[in-house]
Amino acid sequence: MFVRVLGAGAGGGFPQWNCTCRNCQSARDGKPGFTPRTQSSLAVSADGQSWALLNASPDLRQQIAATPALHAKPEHGLRNSPIKAVVMTNGDVDHMSGVINLREAQPFTIYATRRVLGIVEDNSIFRILADNMVPHEELPLGIARPLTGAGVDLGLDCEAFDVPGKIALYLEDASAGPSFGTTSGDTIGLKITERATGKSFFYIPGCAQLDDALKARITGASHVFFDGTLYDDDEMVRAGLMPKTGPRMGHISMSGANGSIATFRDLGIGRKIYVHINNSNPVLDEASQERQTVEAAGWDVGFDGMEVRL
Ligand code: MLT
Ligand code: MN
Ligand code: ZN
Numbered sequence: 001m002f003v004r005v006l007g008a009g010a011g012g013g014f015p016q017w018n019c020t021c022r023n024c025q026s027a028r029d030g031k032p033g034f035t036p037r038t039q040s041s042l043a044v045s046a047d048g049q050s051w052a053l054l055n056a057s058p059d060l061r062q063q064i065a066a067t068p069a070l071h072a073k074p075e076h077g078l079r080n081s082p083i084k085a086v087v088m089t090n091g092d093v094d095h096m097s098g099v100i101n102l103r104e105a106q107p108f109t110i111y112a113t114r115r116v117l118g119i120v121e122d123n124s125i126f127r128i129l130a131d132n133m134v135p136h137e138e139l140p141l142g143i144a145r146p147l148t149g150a151g152v153d154l155g156l157d158c159e160a161f162d163v164p165g166k167i168a169l170y171l172e173d174a175s176a177g178p179s180f181g182t183t184s185g186d187t188i189g190l191k192i193t194e195r196a197t198g199k200s201f202f203y204i205p206g207c208a209q210l211d212d213a214l215k216a217r218i219t220g221a222s223h224v225f226f227d228g229t230l231y232d233d234d235e236m237v238r239a240g241l242m243p244k245t246g247p248r249m250g251h252i253s254m255s256g257a258n259g260s261i262a263t264f265r266d267l268g269i270g271r272k273i274y275v276h277i278n279n280s281n282p283v284l285d286e287a288s289q290e291r292q293t294v295e296a297a298g299w300d301v302g303f304d305g306m307e308v309r310l
Contacts, residue, residue, distance in 0.1 A: 001156075001194040001310045002045045003201060003223075006053070006063035008302035009037035010229050010278040011094035013059060021239055023284050033286035037304050038063055039094040040205050040276045042225060043070065045082075046155035046194050052085040052147050054190060054203050060098035066305065081106050084149030087139070087158060088112040090187045090206055091119040091168035094276075103128045109149035111137045113160060113185030119168065141185065144193060159191040161217065164208040166250030187250065189214070199310045201225065205276040208250045210263040219267045223310060225302065226264075228274025231255055231281050231290050239280055251276075254283070254294060261297045275302040 007013070014037040015024035026034040039057035051070060057063065064070045064083075072080050085108055088096045096116065102108060110120065110129075117136050120126045139145070144159040165187025166172075166180060173181035189204035201223035207214070218224055229251035236242050246253045253259045254274070264272055274294070277283065282290040283301050294301060 001192075001197070001199055002048050002069075003225075003308040003310065004043045004067060004069070005225075005273075005275060005302045005304060005306040005308075006041040006043050006067065007038035007057050007059055008275050008277055008304055008306065009039050010276045011039060011092060012279060013037060013039045014277070014279040014284060016279045019241070019279060021241060021280060023281070024279050026285070027279075034284060035286070035303055037277065037284075039098075041095075041098070042203060042275070043067065044156065044192055045069070046196065049082060050084045050152045050154050051082050052087060052149075052154055052156060052158075053083060054087050054192075055089055055095040055205065056086050056098035056101070057094050058098045060101040063304070064101075079104075079106065081108070083108055084152050084154060085109045085111060085147045087147070087190060088116050089190060089203070090165065091116045091171065092206070093168075093170070095205070096120070100125065100128060102134075105130070105133055107133050107150040109135050109137055109147075111139050111147065111158065113141070113188060114138050115183065115185035119171070139188070141188070144191070146195070155195050157193045157195055159193070160188045161191070163187055163189045163204055163206070163214055164211055164250075165206050166208060194310070201308075201310060206250060207252055208247065209252055209258070210260065215263065215267060218269065220269070221267075222270040223273070223308065224264075224269050224271070225273045225275045226260060227251055228254065228260075228277040228281065228283070228301070230278055231283055235282070236278075236280050241280055254281075255290075261294060261299070265297070271300065271308070272298060273300040273302050273306075273308070277301065
């Protein structure tokens with residue numbers, strides 16, 4: 001099974017268009033040790049020919065251009081694409097709006113929970129993906145189901161499961177109290193299994209907290225791609241970028257007693273890879289103390305074009 005990180009950045013990417021924080025300005029200036037990252041997406045394939053996207057970021061056009069495996073191929077005719085399916089893990093702009101890049105009457109399947117399919121169906125702009133060409137398949141929670149699209153079985157099973165998180169920012173309902181109206185199916189993680197070999201990995205790009213159920217689920221996993229949004233809960237507040245903490249945004253931090261570094265330590269996971277890394281995160285400075293800390297704890301800091309073979 002082939003996994004490729006198309007974009008390892010969080011919403012806004014790195015550098016973010018309107019940001020002059022130290023990280024963003026260093027990346028914009030081309031300073032060594034600050035590698036730009038596009039917005040959050042992975043691609044996966046069992047055979048290297050037919051691919052599923054895990055999230056569709058607004059940068060998808062650029063990500064396809066940078067990834068020859070995802071190019072249209074002349075030997076398959078005038079119009080074709082190796083992309084057969086798109087799985088969405090929430091309704092965030094960085095994770096689903098980029099599906100519009102896949103218009104032009106090309107068949108593929110969109111997979112998401114009923115909650116997230118509802119966002120696609122309620123927003124008329126997505127009708128550009130005509131439903132006779134781009135069917136929607138609801139992902140049930142806790143049940144593995146085969147990924148197919150354009151008449152192709154990808155040879156991959158996908159199991160969705162709820163993770164602690166938050167409803168998409170633009171749907172927050174302040175009158176609903178601290179949950180902002182979040183319900184089951186708003187934020188999911190995925191377990192992708194290659195049917196022929198039984199090899200699998202977890203993809204959890206947005207997660208507010210590692211609770212006991214989630215820890216039990218991922219214990220002993222060979223590979224986990226995990227929410228690397230923030231190093232510290234309050235790093236965006238301290239930097240003066242915005243007033244929200246990690247818990248308010250629905251993202252766990254790397255550091256701290258309940259952070260991902262500490263919590264993953266005893267879970268016996270083979271390979272731990274941070275994705276969805278926000279531009280404020282000090283690990284994006286390759287010379288930083290924080291970068292050394294996460295690497296010493298056995299984490300890879302994901303980057304665009306990273307290939308992982310299972
Ligand atoms: C997030 O990950 O918190 C969201 O991408 C925020 C956003 O939609 O801008
Ligand atoms: Mn995001
Ligand atoms: Zn920035």
